[in-house]
Amino acid sequence: MSDLSLNEIVDQLRELTRDLYWFSESDYAWEVRILPEATIAPETVRQQSQKPANAEIETVEFDPFFQRAVEEKDWYGDRERETVGRYRQLVQFLQENLHDLIVYRVGAIEVEIFVFGKTKTGEVVGLNTISVET
Known part of the structure; x- marks a missing residue:
C-alpha cells in the first residue's frame, strides 16, 4: 500500500477518471x-445515493465488477x-x-x-457513477 495522502489519492482518482x-x-x-x-456499510452508501431509502442495494466484489472493463476483446478498435x-x-x-x-x-x-x-x-474514498440497465 502506498503512502499517498487522502488529497493525493483524490487528485489521482480525478485525473484517472477524467472523461x-x-x-x-x-x-x-x-x-x-x-x-x-x-x-463502508450499505446504510452509509444508501445515504450517499440519490435513491429512496427503500432502494435495493447489492454488494459486488471488486475484481469481478471491473472484469469487463479491463478485458480487451479481439474486435476492439483503438x-x-x-x-x-x-x-x-x-x-x-x-x-x-x-x-x-x-x-x-443501488437501485x-x-x-x-x-x-x-x-x-x-x-x-474511506472512492468513486461513483450511474449505470442504465434496462
Missing part, C-alpha cells in the same frame, strides 16, 4: 467520493483498447492505494454504482 465512462446504455462520468464515516488501458490503470491504482475495496449497486434500471476502499490511514 472515463462506465459501460452502460447511457454514459455517465465517474465522480470521486469521500465518506464521512470510517466504515478507442476501446485505450479505454481498457485506462481502466487497467484505474484498477491498479485503486488496488495499490486502497484496501477493503468493495462495490455497491434498479438507473443503478448508482459506488466503489469504495480505505486509505492507509483509514479514510
Whole structure:
C-alpha cells in the first residue's frame, strides 16, 4: 500500500477518471467520493445515493465488477483498447492505494454504482457513477 495522502489519492482518482465512462446504455462520468464515516456499510452508501431509502442495494466484489472493463476483446478498435488501458490503470491504482475495496449497486434500471476502499490511514474514498440497465 502506498503512502499517498487522502488529497493525493483524490487528485489521482480525478485525473484517472477524467472523461472515463462506465459501460452502460447511457454514459455517465465517474465522480470521486469521500465518506464521512470510517466504515463502508450499505446504510452509509444508501445515504450517499440519490435513491429512496427503500432502494435495493447489492454488494459486488471488486475484481469481478471491473472484469469487463479491463478485458480487451479481439474486435476492439483503438478507442476501446485505450479505454481498457485506462481502466487497467484505474484498477491498479485503486488496488495499490486502497484496501477493503468493495462495490455497491443501488437501485434498479438507473443503478448508482459506488466503489469504495480505505486509505492507509483509514479514510474511506472512492468513486461513483450511474449505470442504465434496462
